[in-house]
Amino acid sequence: MSGDLIRVSEIFGPTIQGEGALIGQPTVFVRTGGCDYRCKWCDTLHAVDSAYRDQWCPMTPEAVMMQVEILSGGQPLTVSLSGGNPAIQPLGDLIDLGHAEGYRFALETQGSIARDWFSTLDVLTLSPKPPSSGMAIDWQKLAECVEAAGPGTQVVLKVVIFDEADYAFARDAAARYPDLMLYLQPGNHTPPAPEDANGAIDMAGIMDRMRWLVDKVSSDRWYTATVLPQLHTLIWGNLRGV
Numbered sequence: 001m002s003g004d005l006i007r008v009s010e011i012f013g014p015t016i017q018g019e020g021a022l023i024g025q026p027t028v029f030v031r032t033g034g035c036d037y038r039c040k041w042c043d044t045l046h047a048v049d050s051a052y053r054d055q056w057c058p059m060t061p062e063a064v065m066m067q068v069e070i071l072s073g074g075q076p077l078t079v080s081l082s083g084g085n086p087a088i089q090p091l092g093d094l095i096d097l098g099h100a101e102g103y104r105f106a107l108e109t110q111g112s113i114a115r116d117w118f119s120t121l122d123v124l125t126l127s128p129k130p131p132s133s134g135m136a137i138d139w140q141k142l143a144e145c146v147e148a149a150g151p152g153t154q155v156v157l158k159v160v161i162f163d164e165a166d167y168a169f170a171r172d173a174a175a176r177y178p179d180l181m182l183y184l185q186p187g188n189h190t191p192p193a194p195e196d197a198n199g200a201i202d203m204a205g206i207m208d209r210m211r212w213l214v215d216k217v218s219s220d221r222w223y224t225a226t227v228l229p230q231l232h233t234l235i236w237g238n239l240r241g242v
């Protein structure tokens with residue numbers, strides 16, 4: 001048995017990756033519990049708020065990998081590590097175990113904590129939080145995450161956009177990292193309450209925001225940005241475990 005225990009909120013799939021660089025690709029999710037942020041609009045509070053920690057399960061890397069193998073039918077695919085903030089957890093051994101069996105690993109984090117094992121990931125999505133989140137950006141920490149990933153890991157940026165200030169923030173992020181792909185994702189202003197597993201969603205409102213975002217990117221001639229909705233939200237709304 002190896003390493004420290006990983007605090008797991010849920011493991012589910014296979015489903016498709018609904019966001020960003022790997023959108024549409026089959027994946028199994030490992031969602032860790034606990035986060036150093038409290039974004040106003042977080043859509044995953046059941047993996048953030050410590051009121052739900054009794055639902056989080058400490059697991060060995062071997063136990064997590066066994067669950068991933070059962071869900072994937074033993075056929076290697078990309079494992080998506082999310083949270084909460086998965087950077088809080090000791091995930092290096094899990095990544096090594098999975099790699100030995102042909103699995104790939106993508107991780108989503110806000111960029112507040114850098115880990116040396118970022119360099120063993122296949123894809124690192126950094127999602128710095130814009131003003132609407134109520135969180136303050138630490139550009140130095142984000143830079144440490146990019147540096148920790150190194151040349152062997154594909155690093156991309158993904159920014160959630162609710163309003164003009166968020167859009168300006170995304171432009172700033174793009175200017176700081178002109179060589180990284182940047183995904184703009186319209187915010188879901190109707191995120192689920194943690195106790196509500198099937199919450200309804202204001203799809204028309206999200207699509208209005210998506211159109212506004214496309215119009216802005218087009219009229220600004222911002223041709224290096226990629227605008228994508230949360231595909232899983234379009235398909236399943238706020239349903240959990242998909």
Ligand SMILES: C[S@@+](CC[C@H](N)C(=O)[O-])C[C@H]1O[C@@H](n2cnc3c(N)ncnc32)[C@H](O)[C@@H]1O
Pocket residue numbers: 035041042043044082083084085086108109110126127158160185186187188189190191230
């Ligand atoms: C739930 S977070 C977990 C990983 C990490 N804590 C982070 O924020 O990147 C996964 C992704 O969902 C995005 N997200 C969270 N709430 C959202 C919302 N209400 N609308 C759109 N995207 C949201 C986050 O910005 C992040 O890119």
Ligand SMILES: Nc1nc2[nH]cc(C(=O)O)c2c(=O)[nH]1
Pocket residue numbers: 015016017018019029044082083108232242
């Ligand atoms: N299908 C699907 N795609 C996702 N992309 C990012 C997710 C997340 O909550 O981190 C997520 C999720 O929960 N489901």
Ligand code: SF4
Pocket residue numbers: 035036037038039042043044045048083084085110
């Ligand atoms: S950083 Fe991610 S998981 Fe944490 S509160 Fe913000 S959106 Fe939610």
Ligand SMILES: [Mg+2]
Pocket residue numbers: 043044
């Ligand atoms: Mg989500």
